[in-house]
Amino acid sequence: MLYLDAVKHFVGSSFQSARGIEIVPILLMANLFLGIYYNLSVWYKLTEKTSYGALLAIFGALITIILNIILIPRIGFIGSAWATLICYFSMMLASLYIGRKHYPIPYDLKRVFSYIFLSFVLYKLSDLLNTTMLINTVYLVVFVVMVIVLEKSKKEVISEPELFD
Numbered sequence: 024m025l026y027l028d029a030v031k032h033f034v035g036s037s038f039q040s041a042r043g044i045e046i047v048p049i050l051l052m053a054n055l056f057l058g059i060y061y062n063l064s065v066w067y068k069l070t071e072k073t074s075y076g077a078l079l080a081i082f083g084a085l086i087t088i089i090l091n092i093i094l095i096p097r098i099g100f101i102g103s104a105w106a107t108l109i110c111y112f113s114m115m116l117a118s119l120y121i122g123r124k125h126y127p128i129p130y131d132l133k134r135v136f137s138y139i140f141l142s143f144v145l146y147k148l149s150d151l152l153n154t155t156m157l158i159n160t161v162y163l164v165v166f167v168v169m170v171i172v173l174e175k176s177k178k179e180v181i182s183e184p185e186l187f188d
Contacts, residue, residue: 024048024146025159046104048146053108055139060115066126067118075121079114086110134173141169 027047067075087110094102122128145162148154154162 049104056111056115063118066122083110083114
């Protein structure tokens with residue numbers, strides 16, 4: 024998102040309307056949650072409970088349909104983007120919650136959500152202050168440095184024998 028001004032030059036002018044650009048951050052965040060959902064979905068495959076995958080998909084479809092019916096008449100295609108974000112976020116949370124009961128994996132949720140929160144804060148700063156690409160690059164470097172610092176501060180070191188127990 025920090026380089027959306029540069030990316031716009033590679034997209035056709037008919038797709039560059041002010042309203043069209045509004046959905047980009049919403050859909051990028053939605054796809055981040057979809058990616059997390061895909062990573063979380065491994066539990067029902069490993070436990071051979073793939074019926075949960077179907078139930079989660081139906082759950083997501085219902086959220087999408089209901090929210091599209093409610094939001095599109097009110098706010099147009101931006102409503103569909105919000106429905107997508109809410110759907111993927113809900114599916115991610117549901118998979119995490121159900122997965123903890125069937126195949127608990129000790130995810131460091133605090134760390135994951137701190138990365139998401141930090142990226143959101145930096146994006147909002149860039150958006151509100153209408154910063155240049157140079158300042159946005161500084162924001163990106165700040166984010167990368169924060170990730171490196173947080174990852175180096177991890178005290179959990181997994182030795183090789185533990186990986187195969």
